[in-house]
Amino acid sequence: MALLPSFTALAANEHSSFNLTPGVTQISEKVYDLHMTILWICVAIGVVVFGLMFWAIIHHRKSKGAVAANFHESTKVEILWTLIPFVILIVMAIPATKVLLAMEDPSDSDITIQVTGSQWKWHYRYFDQNVEYFSLLATSPAQIDGEQKKRETYLLEVDRPLVLPVGKKVRFLITSEDVIHSWWVPAFAVKKDANPGFINEAWTRIDEPGIYRGQCAELCGKDHGFMPIVVIAKPVDEFEAWVQTTAAEQQKVRDEEQKLLAMNMDMDELMTLGEEVYNARCAACHQVNGLGLPGVFPGLVGSEIATKPERMVDHLNIVIHGKQGTAMQAFGAQLGLKELAAVITYERNAWGNNTGDAIQASQINAVLNGDDL
Numbered sequence: 001m002a003l004l005p006s007f008t009a010l011a012a013n014e015h016s017s018f019n020l021t022p023g024v025t026q027i028s029e030k031v032y033d034l035h036m037t038i039l040w041i042c043v044a045i046g047v048v049v050f051g052l053m054f055w056a057i058i059h060h061r062k063s064k065g066a067v068a069a070n071f072h073e074s075t076k077v078e079i080l081w082t083l084i085p086f087v088i089l090i091v092m093a094i095p096a097t098k099v100l101l102a103m104e105d106p107s108d109s110d111i112t113i114q115v116t117g118s119q120w121k122w123h124y125r126y127f128d129q130n131v132e133y134f135s136l137l138a139t140s141p142a143q144i145d146g147e148q149k150k151r152e153t154y155l156l157e158v159d160r161p162l163v164l165p166v167g168k169k170v171r172f173l174i175t176s177e178d179v180i181h182s183w184w185v186p187a188f189a190v191k192k193d194a195n196p197g198f199i200n201e202a203w204t205r206i207d208e209p210g211i212y213r214g215q216c217a218e219l220c221g222k223d224h225g226f227m228p229i230v231v232i233a234k235p236v237d238e239f240e241a242w243v244q245t246t247a248a249e250q251q252k253v254r255d256e257e258q259k260l261l262a263m264n265m266d267m268d269e270l271m272t273l274g275e276e277v278y279n280a281r282c283a284a285c286h287q288v289n290g291l292g293l294p295g296v297f298p299g300l301v302g303s304e305i306a307t308k309p310e311r312m313v314d315h316l317n318i319v320i321h322g323k324q325g326t327a328m329q330a331f332g333a334q335l336g337l338k339e340l341a342a343v344i345t346y347e348r349n350a351w352g353n354n355t356g357d358a359i360q361a362s363q364i365n366a367v368l369n370g371d372d373l
Contacts, residue, residue: 109171117181274346
């Protein structure tokens with residue numbers, strides 16, 4: 001009984017780390033209010049039930065001469081203890097239904113964003129904005145390995161956060177490229193599964209500018225804990241400026257890539273860049289030493305696909321288009337022509353493979369377009 005006052009005080013504390021938070025959207029506030037309403041109803045039920053139980057134990061104990069009554073069922077009592085829980089459930093169901101209906105109503109949205117999960121990153125595409133990009137974990141390997149002190153945002157920081165406008169209704173179309181993920185941002189009260197082959201809808205309208213963090217809430221593989229979400233909410237004018245700047249930058253990158261088609265990079269440049277890309281994108285599965293994980297992820301050291309001249313096209317295809325039914329992703333949409341050429345060159349010449357093949361951007365472009373090399 002001594003724990004009851006402390007529990008009650010804890011439940012009443014809105015800012016407790018053990019409780020839900022009101023969040024920064026109207027929906028998240030409604031979810032919080034619903035949570036607190038149901039909590040207090042449960043507390044009241046517990047107080048009444050346990051109060052009656054302890055009262056009966058104390059006042060009808062044997063030491064006071066109490067004798068057990070001999071009686072059969074009472075129809076009135078059975079009706080009463082059936083009706084009371086029924087009424088309580090109805091009282092709880094009405095506000096819960098209203099909140100659930102509001103959470104599932106993405107109509108009349110101002111912006112639509114497609115969110116695609118893949119092992120282990122998020123891809124964001126802004127409809128009608130000509131902006132799309134991947135968002136990856138930004139925590140350094142040194143922190144993960146314990147070689148550096150972990151920051152406050154450890155495993156909750158990304159290289160490119162999702163940027164949203166304040167005060168606008170944002171509709172999310174959530175899907176996956178491989179396994180089931182779950183896009184979860186607690187401050188928005190948004191948590192939706194990303195299922196391969198299906199599209200789930202969610203929405204939010206953020207009330208306050210700021211940085212909000214979440215993560216994949218579905219066990220999606222060995223690096224599940226390295227798939228964070230970061231959202232930056234900006235005022236509308238700043239958001240619109242960001243969209244214009246980002247769209248222009250991405251168009252510039254596409255234009256620059258086309259210039260690479262007439263250029264040949266030397267082996268040193270390819271190997272240096274290739275090692276960086278490999279360590280960032282490929283080493284998690286194939287290992288830094290290229291040996292892979294036997295039975296799970298194939299090794300590249302001495303493998304036919306990475307060493308045989310006649311398998312070079314297969315090597316390009318599997319990196320660019322992935323391999324269906326396996327964890328091998330399609331990197332054609334994730335990396336630029338230069339990065340793709342460099343990482344494949346690195347795989348064909350690192351760890352003693354030494355094929356001497358220097359893959360160029362024009363070859364990558366040909367495979368992307370389905371042309372013959």
